[in-house]
Amino acid sequence: METYPVQPINEENFQETLQRRAYTLLSILEGKRKIAATHIKHSQAQQKERHNNKLPPITNEFKVGNKVLLHKTKAEKQWSEKFENKWDGPFYIYEILGNRSYKLRLDDKILAKVAHGNRLKHYHSKNNPEPLISQIGTHSPLINPEDIPRNLESIIIIEQQPNLNT
Numbered sequence: 001m002e003t004y005p006v007q008p009i010n011e012e013n014f015q016e017t018l019q020r021r022a023y024t025l026l027s028i029l030e031g032k033r034k035i036a037a038t039h040i041k042h043s044q045a046q047q048k049e050r051h052n053n054k055l056p057p058i059t060n061e062f063k064v065g066n067k068v069l070l071h072k073t074k075a076e077k078q079w080s081e082k083f084e085n086k087w088d089g090p091f092y093i094y095e096i097l098g099n100r101s102y103k104l105r106l107d108d109k110i111l112a113k114v115a116h117g118n119r120l121k122h123y124h125s126k127n128n129p130e131p132l133i134s135q136i137g138t139h140s141p142l143i144n145p146e147d148i149p150r151n152l153e154s155i156i157i158i159e160q161q162p163n164l165n166t
Contacts, residue, residue, distance in 0.1 A: 062102060066093045067123035070104065070115055090123040 062068060069089040075081040094110055095103040100117035103110060 062093045062096070062117065062120060062122075064093050064096060067091070067125070068093060068102075068104070068120045069123050071119040071121070073119060087121070090125075 067090045069087040070091055072081075072084075072086055072088055075084060075086060089106075091104040091106050091111070093102050094105040097103060097114060101114050102117065102120065104115055105111065
């Protein structure tokens, strides 16, 4: 397909030639637009697939009523809160909005802002854990009383200094 007129244009048939050329280009343009649209859809589908393959799998699926902690993303960039806790909560999942977005509540107060799932993690309560090692000499499941040395000499290794006077 030529993109320029092959025949010389004279003033007598200029309007007719111009209209014919415009009609030819417009008729070709519609077909090219359809082809371009199908190529764009195909290319976008490939890009979406490639992007989704790079993403990590969704591991935190929350349900209504779950206890969660909310990450303080503002504190990441502020050095003044370097040693502060990076998580707020615990909150409860109040409503699932879709696209991994959740409404949270704290006791009876519903938060106005929506939180995305990548800023949430499950909350595990501590339930007053018992200390793993209690006093030495008591019967603990981690310490066998027979393994405890009866005198300090078995623990301390004394190294003699070399005599430099000889």
